[in-house]
Amino acid sequence: MLWSILLGLLNALIMGVLVRRTITVGTGALRNTIVSVVxxxxxxxxxxxxxxMLRIPRGGDIPWIETSFPAVMVFLLIFAWLIVIQMFVLLxxxxxLPSGTFSHVVRSVSRLPVWYRRVTRLGQIQRILLQFGLSRYFRPRIPTLRVSMREAARTTAEAFAAAGVTFVKLGQFVATRADIVPVEFVDEFSKLQSDVPPVPFEDLRGELEEFWGAPVEELFAExxxxxxxxxxxxxxxxxxxxNGAEVVVKVQRPRLRRQVRADSDIIMTLAERLENAAGWARSIGVRAIAGNFVESLREELDYRGELRQTIALREAAGPHSDCAVRIPEVYPELSGERVIVMERIRGVPLAQATGTLDGLSLLARQDIARDLFLLVARQVLVKGIFHADLHAGNVIIxxxxxxGLIDFGNVGRIDKRDRRAIALLLVAFEQQNSNAAxxxxxxxxxxxxxxxxxxxxRDIGQIMLHYDGGMPGGSSALFTELLGFVVDKGFELPSAVASAFRAISTLEGSLRKLDPEVDLLVMVRDHSDALLHETRSIGETAENLGLYISTTAPMLASLPSEVSRVVQHLQDGTLDIGTSGLNIDLIKTLVQxxxxxxxxxxxxxxxxxxxxxLMAADLGPALTPELNIFTYFGAWVLLGGFVLAAVVLAPSLRERQSR
Structure with missing residues (x-):
């Protein structure tokens, strides 16, 4: 009995190796081992x-001793056929059950708690949408019902605020896409904020002290x-x-990332379904937009990015010691992924600073407004890195x-050519020059x-005439109308430019709280010479010219020889234009x-x-009393056909797996 088990295991090993070398699909370690042993x-x-059955004589108790030649031949045939049977069983x-099904089931079971949280969260979101009555905007019961776009935008913003941080951030992100979102939604989503009760510090202490490697009392005097x-x-x-420096410690709320991940999965699922169902969603790329939002939110929740951005904005501000607006200093050694320590900017947010502003003279408030404008203008037009969310809550007075400025999680970047063009556009509107605009x-x-x-x-000139001699609704109305105009004309709106325009429009709202008579274009006129000088200094222009010459000189030097080569091919009739989008090698490989x-x-x-x-033809000499030679070789030929069929079938299953 023992020898039979040992021989069976040896056969299983040999068969498993031969099968895996013949076909590579469906021969996972677990299933191949089980089938090989059986x-x-x-x-x-x-x-x-x-x-x-074939009446083959054999001697001894052990099958492989003193067996006859027919017995060996039949054994080899049976061994080969069992290998083929094993191939087709595995296929x-x-x-x-395609490969990976079992592991997928195991992973699915482990993800049941995640799915439960996602379904529960989806139910909460649906209840919020119903609570705010958003369903009436999508499927009105009265066919003649006219939906107010402003009302729909306001109600949706309120629902987003109630749905939590992810949807608040989604609304703020959507507000930056004025190229695809109606202006009413941009206005309402730009105001989105979410205030919640604080978390007891004892719930945060453990994680902070683990990160810092020391108790709070050792690191801070207070x-x-x-x-x-x-x-x-x-x-x-x-x-x-x-050392006596007063700082603020910004700590991320616990378990926030788990909720954000669940909400992000829901948003991506909804975006994918919407894009599959609606043509307009496919045309604007809803799934790509949702993916960009999820990625930006993931980066925003990593405070190491905000740390780098704050340092970059401080460097971009430059050594303007007389500036009334300050960007706080940060402490990298105490900051990390979920906590950031920075200098405390004393005062109250501009949104709540009515009493403070009443105590300041109009001249002092105008000075703050001017310095704040110049700081942001230099960020956008000169340095190319700017605070992209300067609403009144992020300005401290x-x-x-x-x-001072706070909250540097949302920072925009714009390249040199675009910021120079934006500066020229602002000056052109201020000077009523439609051609330059x-x-x-x-x-x-x-x-x-x-x-x-x-x-x-002509159309741009009409917009200029509309705002000539005054700014009804402020400069932000100009930017809103200009963005709507270029989108209606079919222009493509880069996200970086849209973020810069939104930053400028948001800034004006903050400036008007300081000085109700402020006008951005007037400020542009008063400081245009200095700003344009900074955007196109002589030294920088010369440097760019030298770089351009250095990069284009080799191409210019080789141009005569390239032209001569083309002319020679034309004369010989051997000019090959080539084929666009056609890969000949790929086609050859596919056909072969x-x-x-x-x-x-x-x-x-x-x-x-x-x-x-051959097996059906009862011909040829007898190999055994019940088996002739034709039948025996016919079985081998049939076996070869099945092996080749398995080899042809395996690649099809492999392609199925890859899909």
Whole structure:
């Protein structure tokens, strides 16, 4: 009995190795081992039964000792056929249960809690949407019902605020896409904020001390466990360093990322379904937009990015010691992925600073407004990195007439050419120069084909005339109308430019709280010379010219020889223009592979048919009393046909797996 088990395991090993070398699909370690053991253990019982049926004599108790030549030949045939049977068993299992099914089931079971949280969260979101009555905007019961776009935008913003941090951030992100979102939604989503009760500091202490590697009391001379402010993403605590510097500690709320991940999955699923169902969603790329949002939110929740951005904005501000607006200093050694420590800017947010502003003179408030404008203008137009969310809650004002900026999680970047064109566009509008404005618009936005430039200049001129002598609704109305205009004309709106325009429009709202009579274009006029000088200094222009010459000189030097080569090909009649989008090598490979598979199928079919004919022909000398030589070799030919069929079938299953 023991020798039979050992031989069966040896057969299983040999068969498993041979099968895996013949076909590579469906031969996972677990299933191949199980099938090999079952088939290998059945080899000797099947062989002994075949010997008895074919009346093959054998000597001794052990089958492989003193066996006759016919016995060896039959054993080899049975061994080969069991290998083929094992191949087709594995391929059949692969068709019913593709490789990875078991591991997928195990992973799915482990993800049941995640799915439960996602379904629960989806139910909460649906209840919020129903609570705010958003369903009436999508499927009105009265066919003649006219939906107010402003009302729909306001209600949707309220629902987003109630749905939590992810949807608040989604609304703020959508507000930056004025190229695809109605202006009413841009206005309402730009106001989205979310205030929530603070988290007890003891719930945060453990994670903070683990990150810092020391108790809070050792790192700070003072630490106020009652937060100065709390929002949906983080809360801020006042503290004092051992050197006496007053700082704020911004700590991310616990378990926030789990909720954001669940909400992000829901948003991506909804975006995918919407894009599959609606043509307009496919045309604007809803799934790509949702993916960009999820990626930007993931980056925003990593405070190491905000740390780098704050340092970059401080460097971009430059050594303007007389500036009334300050960007706080940060402490990288105490900051990390979920906590950031920075200098405390004293004062109150501009949105709540009515009493503070009343105590300041109009001149002091105008100075703050001017410095704030110049700071942001230099960020956008000169340095190319700017605070992209300067609403009144992110500007701090104190009673001494100083201001500061906070919350650098949303920072925009814009390249040199675009920021120079934006500066020229602002100056062109201030000077009522429609031709210069048109050139700037063509440089900033990607124009559609077949554009009538003269008509474009006239339309821009009409917008200028509308705002000539005054700014009804402020400069932000100008930017809103200009963005709507270029989108209606079919221009492509780069996200970086849209973010810069939104930053400028948001800034004006903050400036008007300081000075109700402020006008951005007037400020542009007053400071245009200095700003344009900074955007195109002589030294920088010379440097760019030298770089351009260095990069184009080799191409210019080789131009005569290239032209001569083309002319020579024209004279010889050997000029080959080439084919666009056609890969000849790929086509050759595809045709060759298809022909090879077709030939293999034909050969396999011929072998199977020939094997059946040989086995059916009762001819030839007898190998055993019950088996003649034709039948025996017919079984081998049939076996070869089945092996070739398995080899042809395996690649098809492999392609199915890859899909």
């Amino acid at each position: 088939v290998g253990m059945s080899l000797w019982p099947i062989t002994l039964a075949a010997y008895q 059949a299992i692969e068709i019913v 630490f106020d466990t009652t937060p100065l402010a709390a929002a949906s993403v983080a809360q801020v605590h006042r503290a004092v360093l051992p 104190d009673a001494s007439g100083r201001a 048109m050139n700037a618009v063509l440089d900033i936005f990607s124009p559609p084909s077949g554009l009538d430039l003269r008509a474009l200049q 592979r298809t022909v090879d598979q077709l030939i293999q199928v034909i050969i396999a079919f011929a072998l199977i048919l020939g094997g059946v004919f």
